[in-house]
Structure formats: structure tokens, C-alpha cells
Amino acid sequence: MIFRQLFDADSSTFTYLIADPSTGKAALIDPVLEKVERDLQFVHELGLSLSHVLETHIHADHVTAAGVLRQRTGCTVVVGELGAESADRHVRHGDELRVGQLLIHVLATPGHTDDSLSYLVDDRVFTGDALLVRGTGRTDFQNGDPSQLYDSITRVLFALPDDTRVYPAHDYQGRTMSTIGEERQHNPRVAGKDRGAFIELMNGLELGLPKRIDVAVPANRSLGMVVPSGG
């Protein structure tokens, strides 16, 4: 499997390029609008063709490149059942996707938002904002729900083998990956915490809203094709 981790420093967002070397088919997970040229350059120089964009959820902190990439390449845009209506495919827990010979398992991991998915490919899981390195996504907007997130992390993601590599949608401290075993043991939000303690912690975070939420959420409902002014 061809694999590249890419980073948008403005929003601290990770985008992932995964591809099947035997067919050259590629997918981008959570691409960022401002990074379209960089990402397409990689696809081109690696001799790949973009067949899919996979969104983990409707993002509040950056505008997706999904719509532009579909326009430029004809790729299929995949989102959750509650994701952008104009996507090509709406998937749910247990669904499978093929990118060339790569088999991608869809896991529903709501709680950060109600439409949040994770994607499992071999021993890598792309967790969006459900599970971060030593952290989790917040749960205070877009129908977030700490009780649901607790289940998504402890029952769905922590059910994966310990050596599964965790690739999140963000990191703010320069960490790039983790493993399920590590997070089970060391994630300060969930390790050794029961549901009640997690909910209390999440409800007490008192975070400011993401700077671009008023632009990003509506823009992402159209896959980034209509960006409100200010964005």
C-alpha cells in the first residue's frame, strides 16, 4: 500500500493519500481546499489516479477540497449518512469500499459530530476527530455527544488490535500517529476513565469556537464548492 501523510499547518489538519500499487488507484482522506495543488502533484508524480475522496466528517476548522477534486478528477466522494448531501456515496458502519485492490472498512464513530466515520485499511485506522494522539475531538457542536464518543472510542476503536496504527485528522503538538494499544493505555481523556468521568471532562472543557466554523461548516455541506464570504 502506498501511504503518505500530509499536513496543513494553518488548521493543523492531516490529509492522507492511500493507494493500491497494483492498479494505481488512490484515495485522499480529508483533503484541504488550499492544498489541492500539492496533493494532485503527489498523485501525478507517483503515477496514480484519484478514484476516491473519503471524508471522516463535516469539518468545522477547514474547508474540504472534495468538491474541487471531484471536478478536477471525476473521483467519487464518500461521506457518512449524515454528511454532505451532494456526495456520491453515503456509507455507514460495516460498509466496505474498494480503492483498486485496497479494502477499506467503514466504522461509525460518532460523538465529535453525528456524522463521524473512521476508515480501517489493513493495520491503519484513520480516526478523524474521534480519537486523536493522547486526545479526542470536542463534543460541543454539530450534534456532538460525549456519551456517544465514549462508545465510539472504547467499544469500536479500542476493539481493534493493539498494534493498529492510529492516524488522526489533527494534531497540535507535532505528533503524527499513535497505536490503539498506546491510546488505550495513555490517552488522558479515556484511559482508566468511566463514561461518567469522560462526560464530565468533555462538558467542562469550555473551549472557544473554531475560528472558521461559520464558514467551514456550511462550505463543507456543499463539499467546499460554495464558500461563504469571509472564507
Added chain:
Amino acid sequence: MIFRQLFDADSSTFTYLIADPSTGKAALIDPVLEKVERDLQFVHELGLSLSHVLETHIHADHVTAAGVLRQRTGCTVVVGELGAESADRHVRHGDELRVGQLLIHVLATPGHTDDSLSYLVDDRVFTGDALLVRGTGRTDFQNGDPSQLYDSITRVLFALPDDTRVYPAHDYQGRTMSTIGEERQHNPRVAGKDRGAFIELMNGLELGLPKRIDVAVPANRSLGMVVPSGG
């Protein structure tokens, strides 16, 4: 091999943690002073002990954590022959290092600076500022020499197998790695360029000096233990 890529967003510097799972011995390549706690937390939580810090060169854009890490852990600090005098080991082209069972080959890759090294571990090469993703280090200070850098890249690094994974000391566009084959084919500074064209390109870059060069270079000559005021 345990492997982690870490990033310092302030200086766009990559630090690498490599470790031998059988002995738990770990090395940090190009650690950054401000990230000591993050890096030691990883070493600790992964159940490792830090045996080495490896510097690719005397950096001009950030202050190394090597001295502090030696003080905190007793690790061995490895630099090139022209690197910081107070290091524990000064290595040159062809030398080998052991971190537990990991075998590390030292490659002299001068040109960005006169003391620049790369470290080859299995199919990964840590290239410092010699070879970057679709770029190279600059050659206009610290005894940089474009002709030397041309040889380091085309004769030393490009002599490695095409599928060798390239991990640079920096990236400014959110790219995290490359391969030797990719860089041989697509690096705009060297692909299809002869020595004369490369030297002309490098001598014509007209870059401003790194913001912190007056602080970083003298600080790094003491492995970060004496940081001039302003740093």
C-alpha cells in the same frame, strides 16, 4: 523497528524517534529544545530508554535539545567530525552505530553545511538538510558548498535503492517523506540537472538569513546548553 516522526511547527523541523523493540533502546534524531517534554513523554510511554541523540548537522533555525537530553537521560550525543566539540562521539562516512539491535550507517552528505550527515537505518534514510522533499538545503552559510551538495545528493543518496524512504529535517508545505526514486525523478533542483546548472541555481537563490541563525548556531555548538540572549 519503532518509528515516530515528530514536528516542530515553529521551525518546521522534523524530529525522529527510532527504537529497537527487542531492547527498548531509542534514539532521537535532530530533537528541538522546546519539544523536550513531548519527546521524553513518548520515550517513557512507549517503554523505551533513550540511548542516543543523533544530529544531522549544526542547525541554524532551531536550538537542539541534545545537551538537555544528555543531562536528563545520560544518552550519547553523536555528531559529525566538524560538529559540536562537546558531543560524545564524532562520526564520519562509513561509521556504524548500534542503538540496541538497530544498525545505523553514517553517510557524509556535506554541502548544506560542512558537517552534514545522513543516517541510514534499514530502508529509511534521515537526510537532514541535504535532501528535502522536492528540494534541498541551501548552501550559502556555514561553509555550504553547492558543488559538494550536488555530489552528496547524486552520488551518495541517489546511490541508495529507489524504494529507500527519505525523511528530511524540514518541510514547509506539509509533506512528511519521500523516496529516493521519487526524488531522483521529480526533485526540481537536481532531476535532469548537471553540476553547473545546480550550482547556478543554488547561487542564485538570494534567500534571507534564517531568523534565529545568530542564536541557533552558537547555541548548537554547545549542544544547546548555552543559548545566547534573544533565544
